[in-house]
Amino acid sequence: MAGQTDTFLSWLACVVLVAGTPLTGAEPRPVTPETVDTVVVRPAAWAEALRPWKAYREAQGHRIAELDSAADSRTIRAAIAQVAASQTEPIRYVLLAGDVSTDAAINIPTCYYDSTAMSQFGGDATIASDNPYADLDGDNVPELAIGRIPADSAEQLRQVLARVMAFEQHRDFSSWRRDVHVVAGVGGFGAIADSVIEMTTRRFLADRIPGWSELSMTQASVDSH
Numbered sequence: 078m079a080g081q082t083d084t085f086l087s088w089l090a091c092v093v094l095v096a097g098t099p100l101t102g103a104e105p106r107p108v109t110p111e112t113v114d115t116v117v118v119r120p121a122a123w124a125e126a127l128r129p130w131k132a133y134r135e136a137q138g139h140r141i142a143e144l145d146s147a148a149d150s151r152t153i154r155a156a157i158a159q160v161a162a163s164q165t166e167p168i169r170y171v172l173l174a175g176d177v178s179t180d181a182a183i184n185i186p187t188c189y190y191d192s193t194a195m196s197q198f199g200g201d202a203t204i205a206s207d208n209p210y211a212d213l214d215g216d217n218v219p220e221l222a223i224g225r226i227p228a229d230s231a232e233q234l235r236q237v238l239a240r241v242m243a244f245e246q247h248r249d250f251s252s253w254r255r256d257v258h259v260v261a262g263v264g265g266f267g268a269i270a271d272s273v274i275e276m277t278t279r280r281f282l283a284d285r286i287p288g289w290s291e292l293s294m295t296q297a298s299v300d301s302h
Contacts, residue, residue: 113164115141116157118210119174119234120183126235127174133242146175146185153185154210161213161221169221171211174234176227183229257286259294 119127124143131141142160147153161168178184188210189203211219228234247254259282264271275296286292 112140113142113160114139114166114168115170115172116144116160116168117141117172117174118144118146118153118157118185120185120231121145122182123174123228123231123234126231127238129235130238130242141172146183148181148184148186150186150188150209157210158213167220171221171223173207173210173223173225174228176225176229177205178229185225252291255289255291257290257292259292261294261296263297 117127127143134141144153144156144160147156157171173185175183175185177187187205187207189205192201192204207223207225208217208219211221211223213220226234226237228237244254261278264274266274279294282292282294
C-alpha cells in the first residue's frame with residue numbers, strides 16, 4: 078500500500094511540477110546533460126498552448142524536453158528512454174499532454190496489460206495504463222512519476238494548464254482549496270469482492286489524504302454507502 082501511495086502522490090506531483098526547454102520530435106535531439114528533469118509528450122501542433130506554462134515552470138528552475146506524439150507507444154517509450162539516457166542526473170517526471178484519440182495527429186496512445194483477474198469475472202481482457210512510459214528498465218515498475226492531461230484540443234490543454242497556474246498563485250486560502258472529490262466505478266468482481274475493494278479504498282483515502290482536506294466520494298454503485 079505504501080508503494081501505491083508513493084505512486085499516487087508522484088502522479089499528482091507530475092501534473093504540476095514540470096517546465097520546459099523544447100526538444101521536438103519523437104526521435105529527440107541530444108540534450109545538454111543536467112538540464113532536463115521532465116519529459117512532456119504532446120501533439121506537434123500544440124506547442125504554443127504549452128508556452129505560458131513552460132515559462133512559468135522555467136522560473137521555478139525546472140527544465141523539460143518536449144517530444145511530439147507518435148502513432149504507437151513503443152516509439153514514444155523509446156524517445157523518453159533516449160532523453161533519460163542522455164542525462165547525467167535521472168529525470169523525474171513524464172507528462173502526457175493529450176488524450177488517446179482516433180485522430181492520428183493528436184493521438185497519444187496508452188499501453189495495455191492482460192487482465193487475468195477481471196476477465197475471470199466477465200470484465201475487460203486488458204487494462205489500459207500509462208506506466209510503461211515511466212518504466213525505463215522494463216521491470217514493470219515505473220522509475221518516473223507519470224501523469225496525463227487528457228485534453229482533446231490545444232485550447233483545452235491551454236485552459237487546464239492556466240487553471241493549474243491560477244490555483245498555485247491564488248491567494249484565497251478558503252475551504253475551496255481543501256476540497257478533494259474522488260470518483261470511482263464498479264469493480265464487477267461480485268458483491269463480496271466489490272465490498273472489500275470499497276472498504277479498502279475508503280481506508281486508504283482516510284489514512285493517506287491529509288486531515289485538513291474536505292474529502293468526498295462518488296461511486297457508480299447503488300449499494301455504495
